[in-house]
Amino acid sequence: MKKRITIHDIAKMAGVSSATVSRVLGNSTYPVSAKLRDKIVKLAEEMHYIPNMIGKQLKTNNNMTIGVIIPTISNPFYASVMLGIEEVARKKGYHVLLGNSLQDGKIEEAYLTTLFEKQVKGFIISSISDNKKLLMNLIDLGLQVIAIDQKIDLPEVQQIEFDYRRGGFIATSHLLEQGHRRIAYVSAPLNRPSRQSIYEGFLDAMQQAGAQDDEVLVQIANEEKEIYDGIYEFENGKALTANLMDLDQPPTAIFACNDLTAFGVMNELVARGLKVPDDVSVVGFDNIEYARMFTPALTTVKQPNYEMGKLACTMLLDKLNDEAGDSMDVLLQPKLIVRDSVGKL
Numbered sequence: 576m577k578k579r580i581t582i583h584d585i586a587k588m589a590g591v592s593s594a595t596v597s598r599v600l601g602n603s604t605y606p607v608s609a610k611l612r613d614k615i616v617k618l619a620e621e622m623h624y625i626p627n628m629i630g631k632q633l634k635t636n637n638n639m640t641i642g643v644i645i646p647t648i649s650n651p652f653y654a655s656v657m658l659g660i661e662e663v664a665r666k667k668g669y670h671v672l673l674g675n676s677l678q679d680g681k682i683e684e685a686y687l688t689t690l691f692e693k694q695v696k697g698f699i700i701s702s703i704s705d706n707k708k709l710l711m712n713l714i715d716l717g718l719q720v721i722a723i724d725q726k727i728d729l730p731e732v733q734q735i736e737f738d739y740r741r742g743g744f745i746a747t748s749h750l751l752e753q754g755h756r757r758i759a760y761v762s763a764p765l766n767r768p769s770r771q772s773i774y775e776g777f778l779d780a781m782q783q784a785g786a787q788d789d790e791v792l793v794q795i796a797n798e799e800k801e802i803y804d805g806i807y808e809f810e811n812g813k814a815l816t817a818n819l820m821d822l823d824q825p826p827t828a829i830f831a832c833n834d835l836t837a838f839g840v841m842n843e844l845v846a847r848g849l850k851v852p853d854d855v856s857v858v859g860f861d862n863i864e865y866a867r868m869f870t871p872a873l874t875t876v877k878q879p880n881y882e883m884g885k886l887a888c889t890m891l892l893d894k895l896n897d898e899a900g901d902s903m904d905v906l907l908q909p910k911l912i913v914r915d916s917v918g919k920l
Contacts, residue, residue, distance in 0.1 A: 580622045588618050600626070641697045641891060642690040644674045644683055645724075650808070650835065651863035652880050653701070656723065659884020660699060667892055680704030691718060697895045699887045701725050703767060719894045721887045726768050733894070734904040735887050739769045742876040742909035743776020746830055746858045749874070749911055751784045754920035755828040755856060759792035761815040761840060762832035763808065770832055773860060777830060792826050794818055812839020813846075820847060827855060827920055834859035834866050834875055841869070841916070852918030862912050871915035879907055 582600065586593040591611065598605040599615045607615075618624075643660055645653040657673065664671050672695065674686035683704045690698070691713050701724040702710075711729060714720060720732045727734065750758050760777045762770055774793075781791050794815035812831055816839065819825055831837035837859030841851050851857050851871055859866060862877035886905065894902070 580624045582624075585615060585618050585622060585624060588622070589615050591615070600624070638694045638696055639668055640670045640672055640693075640695050641699065641888070641895075642672050642674065642686070642695045644676055644686050644698065644700045644702070646678050646701060646703060647675050648673065649806075650833075651865060652833070652861045652878065655863070655880040656884040656887075659881040659886075660888040661884075663885050663888035663892070669892065676703055678703055680706060684709050687713060691716075697721075697891045699723060699884075699891055700727075702727055719891060721891045721894075723883055723887050724769060733890060733902045735883055735890070735907065736904065737769070737878055737883070737907045738909055739772035740776040740779070742860060742878075743773035743830075744780045745776075745909060745911050746860065746876050747777045747780035748784075749913070750828045750830065750856060750858060750917065751780060753828075753856065753917055755826075756786065756920075757790045757792065757824065757826045757828070758786075759794060759819050759826035759829045760832075761794045761812060761819070761829060761836060763796050763811055763836070764798060765795060773832055789824070792819060792822075808833060808835035809839040809842070812836035812841075813843040814839075816840045816843040820844070820849075825855075828857070828917070829855060830858045830860075832860055834861045834863045834873060837873055837875070837916075838865070838869060841873075852916050856917040856920075858917060866912070867914065869916075874914045874917045875912050877910040877912050883907060 582596040583593050586596045589596065595607060596615055599607055599612050600619060641664060643657065645656070648654055648657065661671050672690060674690070676683035676686065680703060683702060687698070687709060696717060697719045699721045702722060703725065707727065707729060710720065714729070714731045721735065722732050723735045724737065726736055747758060758781065760774060762774060765771045765774060796811050796815065816829065819829065829840050831840050837857055840857050844851055844855050849855055857873065859873045859875035861880070862875045866873040866875050
């Protein structure tokens with residue numbers, strides 16, 4: 576393996592001091608002759624010199640890197656959030672380091688510690704950890720945090736929330752408006768505020784419609800897979816739907832906690848020879864890109880995920896550059912996207 580080229584190697588080749596090379600390559604205004612400057616730049620190019628960014632950041636205390644911690648990039652919702660974050664960061668000259676917590680609070684805390692040790696002073700995080708002691712300690716040490724998707728109850732943390740409860744309500748109301756009464760809600764464990772809020776919105780709509788107890792069907796997974804990925808959501812949707820369709824009186828409509836789960840619901844229904852929406856209607860949540868590609872196209876609740884990423888990064892960089900002004904939390908609103916997976920009863 577080749578040895579990494581340093582400014583000391585270039586200085587030796589140029590016959591100058593390391594400080595002179597550092598000034599030239601760092602675009603310092605320190606006076607250096609044009610001939611010498613050109614010689615140093617040419618040597619750096621020929622020797623394939625790559626600056627040590629961490630060393631530079633330690634020296635200047637100016638870190639142009641932000642950290643992002645999400646449950647998993649395999650969920651298209653978070654992939655879209657990341658694209659929004661990266662677009663803003665790239666335009667502002669920042670780099671993004673990504674960590675997948677895989678629904679594990681200990682992994683989340685390990686990423687927080689490691690990235691902070693690397694002088695990363697700003698984080699965008701969808702937190703699943705119940706223990707916020709580490710985060711509080713890091714904030715006291717100067718860490719700036721924007722919370723997305725999941726609320727963090729700390730006054731120092733600026734929130735970009737989504738009205739999940741409202742989303743659950745409008746999705747269920749749509750099914751009720753189409754004449755459905757026996758409606759099921761299927762979900763991964765209610766161990767995250769977002770999932771709990773969607774479920775509460777479902778119950779709100781059913782209660783407001785005067786639904787009887789036997790018309791409110793709920794299937795919630797008991798545990799989450801240790802290694803979290805999109806396939807888990809899909810398989811969970813299939814398994815929970817199998818339970819529902821084995822009932823003496825199965826539902827005429829199923830509302831899933833997210834689109835990946837809804838795809839599993841639809842897959843299980845088709846495997847049983849049932850048609851969507853002729854036999855059973857299905858609604859998802861998130862409006863990921865695949866929702867309109869599926870057959871039939873999925874009716875779902877839109878979260879502005881890409882926009883959420885852009886907004887989160889803009890807010891974080893404003894905080895890091897002391898341009899935030901009065902910090903205010905943001906509550907994004909849901910929108911029902913009506914497609915082909917819901918039919919009138």
